[in-house]
Amino acid sequence: MRPELNLIEEIESYISGEMLANDRVAFEDRMKSDPELQEEVSFQQDILEGIDDLVLKQSVQSAYKQYQFNNILKWGFGSIVAVAAIVVTSLMIFDSEHNQSILLPTDNKEEVILADADKYIPSQIFELTTEQGTVIETEGGMIIAIPKDAFLDENGEIYTGSYELEVKEALEPVDVIQAGLSPTSNENMSETAGIFFMNATVNGIGLQLNPEAEIIVEMPIDEPGQGAEILSGRQMIDGTIVWENPYPVSDYLTPVDIKALNFYPPNFKDSLYAWGLNADDKAFTDSLFYTFSYVVEEDKGINAARLFKQNCSTCHTSGSEDLIGPGLGGIIHKRNLNWLVAFTKNSQELIRTGDKQAIEIYNIFDKSVMPPQDLSRSEIVAIFDYLDWETRVKIDGDDAPMNSNGIVADEVSNQKPLGIDPAQIKAIWNEKFQNTIIATKEFEERLQVIYASCDEEILDLYINNLNLPIYLIDSMAMRASSSHKMEFFDLYLRKEGSLKVENPLGKKLNKYYQEKSKIYAQAIAETDKKFWLTKDRLDEIASNKTFDKLSDDEFRKTENYLKELNINIESAYQQLGKKAPKIKSRYHFKSKVNVLGWSNINRSVIKATSEGTSFDYTDEEGKNTTTNYKNLEIKINDLNLYDRAYVYLAARDQNSYARMKFSKNRFSKPLNELLDYNVICIGYKGEEAFSSSIESVEPGENWVDLEPILDNDLEVKIRKLCTNRAGRDMRADMAFEKFQIKEQARKKRNEHIVDLRGKLHPLIFPCMPPPEPSPALIN
Amino acid sequence: MDDSKIIEILRSRKRDKALVRLYKYYPNVKKLIRSKGGDHEDAQDIYQEALILFCKKVADTKFVLSSSIDTYLYGVCRFLWKNKMKKKNQGKLVEFDTELKSTDEEELQRALDKEKKMKMTEEILDNLGDRCWEILRLFYHDALKMKEIAEKMGFKSEKIAKNQKYKCLERAKLNLKEQLSQKPIV
Structure with missing residues (x-):
């Protein structure tokens, strides 16, 4: 130890009284003759006293926090929300040598709930390196951008190497409350949009934030609102936090809820309204819009041009000339897309089904067989889209060397369309851009002009310069745009500013967003693929289901038939005083009907059973047997009020049921007088179910009133009135009905979407020639 | 919790509980x-100061409470506020009875x-840096052993921790000296 430190140690042992008596006397003598030593001792005493004082002060402050927090709990969170000012609260601690594992001088855990509140929030650790700036996203959706050389080591030198970034976040009110964090610094309750903590360490030793560097944090906020500010928190030794140094989040431009802005192309929503579609359903409009993404095709890894060359070019041209087959340029506008896909997949199949168009083409091209193509739907669609694009580029190229944007057609990539890629819009139209100029009415306005200009590079200008005042970007756009200079100039003249968010990391963030855009594009591609896959699968299921259902029905009908037949036969035998043969299965049944003698009765019974009519039989000995059928009629009051209605008949002790025939406004079925029947009537208004039931129904006319019933209760009812098997079958039947209705709606929707795509194309890509109207539209 | 109980806890290591x-x-x-x-910030300052004075007084084992804590604290706050107002009004007398005995005042x-x-x-201690402050607090206030502190704070050995502690103390002393030489207490 240095001599200075040795002296401190000596003084300490003197002050604490640990010094031995002899040394003590000697030390006091030294003090008397050495005023400097005396001063040293006095300073040291002051410091020790100061330590106790400061601890006390901090305890008192911490107690105040606890008191405030208790008050918040007492008054409830509602009162916090009621405060108009939203405080975006951030806790940033970059104090040197900050150590997290501060424990309170207490052995009672319960009493430090607030004091070390942030302990209750789990840490997220990011392993980072100082070599380059980096952008991370936390579990809670916070985006943290850290520049190069952001930290200083213990000696105040720029730290280089890897480090751990610890982040704790309480972004939801529930988290804040549960962690016991207090969002308030004084008694004015404020609403916090989230509290977070950050600390950088190397091997457990804290780094300091380089004062010249700035870390950008973007927090997910529900309502940015005005007057939002960021407070930095100083964590006191006892773990409580003092909020200070507020500064506003935004200044000149006011960000609004980005989701509430309209980033669609001009007239997109209006047209949807005009076509009677629900343009207010953002999920719907989004899905419609984003499917136009062209990045999709690239990222899907579908190289339409290559696919065309490999699979089609032997027989088809991409223009209008015919080879072995017709030229395919612009074919997408001449024929229905679904038809095209079906024909491409298997043309012969289509011809066999008697499809007129398919047969016509087959005949025109000398009955040459187009082999089935092993391509997915998305691949086929990509090829046709590509052919469409090819044609347009050629038309442009022939008629005018320059397109409206002044770009020589040849330079246009042969796949990328002219215009703003919807995937790009998806990448910026989300909360991540909430605190940027993108989330402003001003940008919304500019986007309309950008769409009209069809220039993605101008959109990039805005996205890449989030930190600049918007009018400066307008001026850049003005210079960059060939077709819309005046429009951007007008915007520039307004001299609209920026958000007062300093953004030295803008570029880093942009890169992050670009990657995000790619991810979105992939996601869209995936969803798209899934959609068509699902569609194919659903089509398949639908046909299978229909088939299954039909065979099930057949089986059940046969089974019912058999059961009833058995009963009837038994009854007949009984009346004749004879034991009936058991008929158990279909197969069995078949073999039995050929038995002579008693088979007469069988036949007769069979006849009666199948026809539902009464029969009368007298055997050779003159004994007589009868089976009576009487008709049951069910009439539902106000039947026309229901979208659909069914009446099920379940024979007691029989394992099955029957749906009654409906004609002339009534449900009817002959009842076997030997059986006991329950009736369940079900009606639907939309998804809403209504029901009524009759136990041990009597033949003749029965009127029923349906009453509302919950699906669950309906199931219970069915279980009660039918045997398991019957109930299950009945429910399956109902489910199938539902499925069919949904299925019809789905098919309709799909056709609709395909149709809609054609109509929307010119709105989204205004600089591309309008697609030729399909024959259907002309008619 | 009655007054004598609060005082008992204030003297114990569970002081924070009583403070709340x-x-x-x-x-x-x-x-x-x-x-x-005054505004609520003034109120907050005054009350904190009163609590600190009260705690220090209580720390003296000879201290006997002559009234209820409530009354005592209220009186101290009146005194502190009067003091503050006096300063604000540049020494002008403030008509404001503290309701305290003159000896107490x-x-x-x-x-x-x-x-x-x-x-x-x-202030000097507060600006010493968290790690220094922690080591000093743990040793001098919480009376932890050097070995425990070394473990807790991740020092490789007790010796390093001890050395670090003296360094921190030295820095605090130097800062104090420097401060005093710059602006002597008036």
């Missing part, structure tokens, strides 16, 4: 300060003067 309890008298003080022209005045002196030391 003592805030139940705060609303009255807030009302008082507001009625005398004198004693409070002495404690207050001492607090002022301590303030600089506190």
